[in-house]
Amino acid sequence: MDLAQLNSDLREVRKGLRKAGVYSKTIQGITTRAQKSGRRQTGDYQSNRSSRWNLDPRDPQYGTEEECKVIELRLLGMMCEFVNAPVLSEPTTGIISKYLGREPVIGSYRDALTLERLDYKHFEAEALQPKRGRSVFHIGHDDPTAVPKHCVANVSWRTHRSNLIQGDMTLREARTKLVELIGRYFQLGEVTIHPDEIA
Secondary structure: OOHHHHHHHHHHHHHHHHHOOOOHHHHHHHHHHHHEOOEEOOOOOOEEOOEHHHOOOOOOOOOOHHHHHHHHHHHHHHHOOOEOOOOOOOOHHHHHHHHHOOOOOOOOOEOOOOOOEOEHHHHHHHHHOOEOOEOOEEEEEOOOOOOOOOOHHHEEEEEHHHHHHHOOOOHHHHHHHHHHHHHHHHHHOOOOOOOOOEO
16 A cells, blocks of 8 residues: 555545535544554553554554554445435545445445444534433454454444443354343244344
8 A cells, every 4th residue: 555645635535525425533533543542551551642653563552554544444435325425526435436436325235243333424423412321333454353453354334232232242143142032032032123223
């Protein structure tokens, strides 16, 4: 991955998103999630919004600069697939498609575990008026035990609920566990299903 090209593509996508009505604060929040570490004040790997590529490579939050910037481009692209997402013009769609491996389709994005559709209006409202320590929208990892964990193939938008359910299991293990649980709940005869809930 060419860092100069990644930086150019990020500038163009951010500019295209702002033209489509996405607030700078929303975009900056995604940059922070993709490129910066969380605030961790205890344990072996302490950090406070450091660039992920400056962390110790053994740190679970570590990611190379190139991977972090591709992750940001992918997260921005996935956001454009949420229900009620902004309509993008070319060349923004073209750049995003290059990193997603598909053209973004509004309303097509689903949480990888719960399969809930995510809503852009809710996402934007949360970005504009954040509540410390509380967010419905998280980044999740298909395999939270992977080393390195913060890499392109392992990161996507998830809900808080989804991350809680998954815990330290891989996505496949969590899906299997859910199916087993659902089978037991059906045996009780007390299940109510809401198939297409939007987060």
